[in-house]
Amino acid sequence: MTHILQIDFTMQGPFGDEMAEVFADLAKSINEEEGLIWKIWTESPDTNEAGGVYLFESKETAEKYLNMHTNRLAKFGITGVNAKILAINSKLTEINNGPVK
Template sequence: MAYLLQVDFKMNGPFGDEMAEAFSDLAKSINEEVGFKWKIWTENPETKESGGIYIFETKETAEKYLNMHSKRLAGFGITNINAKIFFINSKLTEINKGPVK
């Protein structure tokens, strides 16, 4: 079983290579979160949006991370966060080559 956490929010930047450099340490720290499996970082400089798609082992670990991450983002002045947690149907996802086992 696995759960997907989808998060997005408005952000003025940085984007692209600057974002990769600025958030490299944050990316590494996410690997240490309990229940974390992987993340896809998302960004849209045109609409000034950023976020990510995360996979967690359980709904509880996704919820715990979302709570912590929301507080961290608030510390950066980002408070209007769109977040959803979904159960992943692994049988159908595998048919479509999704990296979820």
């Protein structure tokens, strides 16, 4: 069963095009993570927040990624990561054209 991982945290930037440029290699490496189907990058320069919404093949792969990513963020000095792992109701999501398998 697929699961969504929601992550957000406080970050002082960069945002927008600069963020896309700075984190392009990281974005490419995320595609190699076990169980990842897709990621949507999120940002709010107004509130100094960034994060993402991820779709994983299973709860286990989402948990594994969350643990690794939280440790990686800590190395960048980012703490206080908010995260949730939620199961997806695929039947209802399909009705609303959600991009899930």
